[in-house]
Amino acid sequence: KPQNTKSYEVGTELKFFKNRIGVDYTFARQNVIDQIFTVPLAGSTGIRFLLMNGGKVHTVSNEVVLYAIPVQQKNFQWDLNINFTKIDNIVDELAPGVESIFLGGFDTPQVRAGIGSTYPVIYGTSFVRDINNRIVVEDNPGSPTHGMPLTGEPDVIGSVSPDFIMGVSNTFAYKKWSLSALFEWKNGGQMYSGSNGLLDFYGMSTRTEDRESTFVFDGVKPDGTPNDIVRGGPTDPEAFQDLYRNVLTNIDEYYIHDNSFVKLRELSLSYRPSKKFFNSVNFGLSAFARNILVWTALENLDPESSQGNTNMGGAFERFSAPQVTSYGFSLDLTF
Numbered sequence: 409k410p411q412n413t414k415s416y417e418v419g420t421e422l423k424f425f426k427n428r429i430g431v432d433y434t435f436a437r438q439n440v441i442d443q444i445f446t447v448p449l450a451g452s453t454g455i456r457f458l459l460m461n462g463g464k465v466h467t468v469s470n471e472v473v474l475y476a477i478p479v480q481q482k483n484f485q486w487d488l489n490i491n492f493t494k495i496d497n498i499v500d501e502l503a504p505g506v507e508s509i510f511l512g513g514f515d516t517p518q519v520r521a522g523i524g525s526t527y528p529v530i531y532g533t534s535f536v537r538d539i540n541n542r543i544v545v546e547d548n549p550g551s552p553t554h555g556m557p558l559t560g561e562p563d564v565i566g567s568v569s570p571d572f573i574m575g576v577s578n579t580f581a582y583k584k585w586s587l588s589a590l591f592e593w594k595n596g597g598q599m600y601s602g603s604n605g606l607l608d609f610y611g612m613s614t615r616t617e618d619r620e621s622t623f624v625f626d627g628v629k630p631d632g633t634p635n636d637i638v639r640g641g642p643t644d645p646e647a648f649q650d651l652y653r654n655v656l657t658n659i660d661e662y663y664i665h666d667n668s669f670v671k672l673r674e675l676s677l678s679y680r681p682s683k684k685f686f687n688s689v690n691f692g693l694s695a696f697a698r699n700i701l702v703w704t705a706l707e708n709l710d711p712e713s714s715q716g717n718t719n720m721g722g723a724f725e726r727f728s729a730p731q732v733t734s735y736g737f738s739l740d741l742t743f
Contacts, residue, residue: 409461411442428480432473439466445521447503448510462503463521469495489577496569497527512724516562517600517660519723528723530566530600532660533559543627545635552646555637556625556655566664568723571596575673584681590673594711599667600660602726604707608652613708619648667711667722669704680740690742698734 419434443463449455472492479486499521502509508522508531517532536544536558546553574593579586607613622641628634639647656662678694704711713728 409442411440411444411461414439429476430474432471432475434469434471436469436471437466440464445503445509447506460503462506462509463499464501465497465499465521465527467495467497469493483583485581487577487579487581489575491575491577492572493574494572499523499525499527517565517724519568520564522564525564526567526569528568529564530568530598530660530664530723532562532565532600533658534561534563534565534661535659536560538628538632543625544630545625545627545637547629547631547637552650553655555635555639556651557627557659559655559659565661566598566600566723568597568599570594570668584679586678586680588674588676588678590675591670592673593670595668597667597722598664599706599711599722600724600726601663601665601706601709602724603709603728604665605657605663606726607708609657611649611652616648616652623648623651625651665707665711666705669702669706669711671699671703672701674698675700688743690740692740693737694740695737696735699731700733702731 415436415438417434417436419432421430421432423430441464442461443465444459445462446457447460447462449458470493474488474490474492476488477485478488500523502521502523508520508525508529511519511521511528513519513531517530519528520531521527522529522531537560538544543557545555545557548554572595574595576591576593577588579588581587604613608616611619620641622638622644624638625635629637639651641647674696676694676696678692680690680692702710709725709728710731712722713725713730
């Protein structure tokens with residue numbers, strides 16, 4: 409049967425000092441029942457998946473818009489606009505016996521929605537950890553992975569949803585000229601970076617540059633004592649390759665990265681004279697550049713270069729193409 413959505417919204421709009429300062433606030437909640445999912449079934453049934461009404465979720469959103477004119481003079485004006493958004497999607501119920509739903513990905517890692525979690529989450533192979541959440545290493549001198557981390561069971565290894573997203577727009581107008589800059593700040597959230605895993609696997613990352621020094625992996629032995637097992641060096645030449653090629657690249661949790669970023673989304677400059685062209689035509693010139701600069705916590709890549717459908721967007725990247733920077737100009741003629 410069709411899914412059903414009920415929405416509630418409340419907000420306010422406040423303006424002060426002859427509209428020089430304003431605040432808009434909106435709170436909204438959506439309750440979705442009978443959400444349609446592909447639900448996994450036991451292999452003994454002869455059917456792997458069943459499309460059915462399998463979910464109940466709710467979404468809580470808060471949005472605040474602050475706009476101001478800090479400076480307003482005869483020939484100069486500065487307009488400032490700040491938009492703050494926080495959205496949480498929570499899974500309340502799934503089909504009986506189902507703890508999480510596959511949304512995208514591979515056998516491992518995957519993007520899932522799980523009961524009680526802010527979705528989507530990233531699900532994949534994890535490190536073995538002790539009760540104090542410390543990584544446990546192999547303590548078998550005869551093993552090629554001696555002193556290296558142990559591979560744990562599949563588990564939730566990352567949360568995709570950001571803490572908040574903030575956009576800041578500044579426009580400076582001087583006589584016939586106008587300069588605008590749009591910044592965006594995404595804080596929090598994680599993603600799986602398969603491209604960084606491939607760089608490690610093929611020895612192309614900066615982490616794999618020094619292959620001759622010894623190393624001690626940061627962790628503890630199974631008995632809880634700090635790891636003091638020294639690997640690598642002239643007498644153990646293949647240890648570094650074993651660490652990245654046979655161990656870490658098989659542990660999805662190692663490639664979960666913070667994908668917070670600040671971007672200069674757009675920079676534009678426009679000119680619009682006050683006099684008409686041929687006494688009947690208004691015209692204006694403008695030039696812009698988009699996706700110019702990015703400061704990001706994710707190594708080597710733009711965090712928005714993720715792949716997949718909407719469910720996977722922002723959660724997963726592998727062989728992802730980089731974002732492009734675009735430039736352009738326009739001529740406006742008004743008769």
